[in-house]
Amino acid sequence: DQQVKQNSPSLSVQEGRISILNCDYTNSMFDYFLWYKKYPAEGPTFLISISSIKDKNEDGRFTVFLNKSAKHLSLHIVPSQPGDSAVYFCAASSGANSKLTFGKGITLSVRP
């Protein structure tokens, strides 16, 4: 059973517009949520995180929103740039060892 779900496999947006990547989870014990970005032939790179005690975290062009009651989070990228084209993974953890449960990922394409 998928505890972290990214239901849309791909997203295409125009350069300069907003990209919204969605993620849902089922495990109420998750208390940290992270987004990773992955380019081909490279390992995932940490992007941004949010604790379950917050509902928003912002870092430059990237903002993550958390809706605990809906068990939903989203990553907003604005403005989107062609270099943002990559696979984005949503991940969640609970407990002290930082073990992560990942979603399947979403492929973002930003058109020039």
Add this chain to the structure above:
Amino acid sequence: GAGVSQTPSNKVTEKGKYVELRCDPISGHTALYWYRQSLGQGPEFLIYFQGTGAADDSGLPNDRFFAVRPEGSVSTLKIQRTERGDSAMYLCASSLNPADRGRGYTFGSGTRLTVV
């Protein structure tokens, strides 16, 4: 080193053979993780080391898989009697302070294992 180094980058082996995958974490990082990513899936947790000991090996799929980190730095993931279903990208990651869970950890570029 500057990043997490994994060797080899690609490994092709015959079904039934034994393989070893190596991970060299960032210097000073006490926590080390192994994940496996199959095609079209996200990374799946295998094992976590804190120092030399395996603090959580709940993700190892069966007893053909084993990992060691004898000196608290380099780790080796060992797979015995490989099967075609073991074909995947094996990712290693390390972190300085696993208690700081908001920082994420640094992944290597992975080892692509293909069992033929």
